[in-house]
Amino acid sequence: MKTSFLLTLLLAAAVCCTHGIEEVKDSNGNPVKIGAKYFIQPVKTDTNNGGGLVPAAINILPFCPLGITQTLLPYQPGLPVSFEYYPVFVGTDYISTSTSINIKFESDVWPVCNELSKLWAVDVSSSAAKEPAIIIGGERTAQNSSFKIEEATGANTYKLTTSYGTVGTIPGAWLSAPQLIVTNDVAKTLFVKFVKVNVDAATTATTSSSRLEKLGLRMFPFY
Numbered sequence: 089m090k091t092s093f094l095l096t097l098l099l100a101a102a103v104c105c106t107h108g109i110e111e112v113k114d115s116n117g118n119p120v121k122i123g124a125k126y127f128i129q130p131v132k133t134d135t136n137n138g139g140g141l142v143p144a145a146i147n148i149l150p151f152c153p154l155g156i157t158q159t160l161l162p163y164q165p166g167l168p169v170s171f172e173y174y175p176v177f178v179g180t181d182y183i184s185t186s187t188s189i190n191i192k193f194e195s196d197v198w199p200v201c202n203e204l205s206k207l208w209a210v211d212v213s214s215s216a217a218k219e220p221a222i223i224i225g226g227e228r229t230a231q232n233s234s235f236k237i238e239e240a241t242g243a244n245t246y247k248l249t250t251s252y253g254t255v256g257t258i259p260g261a262w263l264s265a266p267q268l269i270v271t272n273d274v275a276k277t278l279f280v281k282f283v284k285v286n287v288d289a290a291t292t293a294t295t296s297s298s299r300l301e302k303l304g305l306r307m308f309p310f311y
């Protein structure tokens with residue numbers, strides 16, 4: 089009696105939690121790997137130039153912690169990120185939808201706010217903000233650094249969610265470049281693709297895209 093009740097519970101749990109979970113795919117349709125580098129690129133539309141995501145000052149002083157904005161430079165791929173599960177999952181090398189992850193910027197060039205981590209977090213410290221900013225400087229174990237990737241309409245297209253709402257954008261303080269916030273307004277949802285960083289291309293220093301990357305880094309953190 090007790091055993092069958094337990095079995096029912098276990099079965100119910102298995103049905104509940106595997107349903108709707110899929111491997112996240114990069115822009116080429118390959119599974120997104122734990123710890124590998126990807127550009128998170130907003131989907132290009134009539135009103136969105138498709139530039140990548142970059143760390144950027146969202147306050148003038150003090151400007152740490154940094155926020156995240158979409159660069160106004162078209163063709164600039166942004167700064168790479170990597171994904172890790174938290175709590176840690178064993179037995180897979182790949183990232184799934186609807187599962188808690190940390191998102192971290194990956195860059196050797198990081199001239200400011202070095203005392204903070206490079207993990208994304210929802211700034212819930214100022215509870216007054218209805219649409220809290222996404223900032224850089226999270227803690228792995230904190231709920232405010234927990235994100236999920238969810239499928240969206242379109243091939244290999246996703247949105248990011250948190251327990252506080254969905255990741256979206258508002259015009260930021262700096263030239264109105266779209267700034268990442270958490271919102272419950274679906275009109276502001278940010279739709280993205282994950283573009284795998286091509287290590288070979290990154291080491292070929294003379295392409296026009298790497299020149300733009302250097303230009304972008306020179307402007308950091310004021311895009």
Ligand SMILES: *[C@@H]1O[C@H](CO)[C@@H](O)[C@H](O)[C@H]1NC(C)=O
Nearest residue numbers: 209210211212213230231232
């Ligand atoms: C996130 O949560 C932790 C633990 O509650 C807290 O110490 C930290 O200040 C929060 N960070 C932000 C950015 O809200």
